[in-house]
Amino acid sequence: GAGVSQTPSNKVTEKGKYVELRCDPISGHTALYWYRQSLGQGPEFLIYFQGTGAADDSGLPNDRFFAVRPEGSVSTLKIQRTERGDSAVYLCASSTVGAGEQYFGPGTRLTVT
Amino acid sequence: DAKTTQPPSMDCAEGRAANLPCNHSTISGNEYVYWYRQIHSQGPQYIIHGLKNNETNEMASLIITEDRKSSTLILPHATLRDTAVYYCIVRVLLARGEKLTFGTGTRLTIIP
Numbered sequence: 001g002a003g004v005s006q007t008p009s010n011k012v013t014e015k016g017k018y019v020e021l022r023c024d025p026i027s028g029h030t031a032l033y034w035y036r037q038s039l040g041q042g043p044e045f046l047i048y049f050q051g052t053g054a055a056d057d058s059g060l061p062n063d064r065f066f067a068v069r070p071e072g073s074v075s076t077l078k079i080q081r082t083e084r085g086d087s088a089v090y091l092c093a094s095s096t097v098g099a100g101e102q103y104f105g106p107g108t109r110l111t112v113t
Numbered sequence: 114d115a116k117t118t119q120p121p122s123m124d125c126a127e128g129r130a131a132n133l134p135c136n137h138s139t140i141s142g143n144e145y146v147y148w149y150r151q152i153h154s155q156g157p158q159y160i161i162h163g164l165k166n167n168e169t170n171e172m173a174s175l176i177i178t179e180d181r182k183s184s185t186l187i188l189p190h191a192t193l194r195d196t197a198v199y200y201c202i203v204r205v206l207l208a209r210g211e212k213l214t215f216g217t218g219t220r221l222t223i224i225p
Contacts, residue, residue: 004156033212033213035213035215040217041217042198042200042215042216042217042218043157043213043215044215045212045213045214048211048212056212059212091156091157093156093157100145100147100159100162101147101159101162102157102159102213103159104156104157104158105156106154106155106156107155107156
């Protein structure tokens, strides 16, 4: 079956612009996660959704970052007033509730110039 | 979540068993050991997890010491496609989902 998909695969934007990154989870997975990965580092947790609601957003670095999942399926990560330090690969994962493993998408590489 | 310690890099000859160690001396009784790997330019991939018994699946085996303070991931017959960064993670398995806390992992290189 189809895995987790993320669009776009690459995004280049100028400092100060607004960007949206999209995640399509595996069908039927109620849990959805966003992570961010900087070069040479492991992925860093940002936010977790259970259904439509954010169950844990403790990893969002500041109020420029926001994520939604209005219908409990597709999720969008939104970054306002982008900064060069936001450049990273943004990963999305999904899972069934109570399952141990998370399934990751290929990521969106964001470059802020 | 308990902290893990892994060697930064390892090499293994193709066709041999790759043994990747992980120390988690502060692990709690209800925390599981998970292994993921990340091949270059891809998202992390789940490999295996366990609580206290040894586990085996089609990808690997997981050996957890009796005191649960360390574990070893074994890839029985390593191939070039197993070259990746391997992450050992310990976490509680809750009825709801739970975030993963990644360290910097072990970069495994399979040598032809």
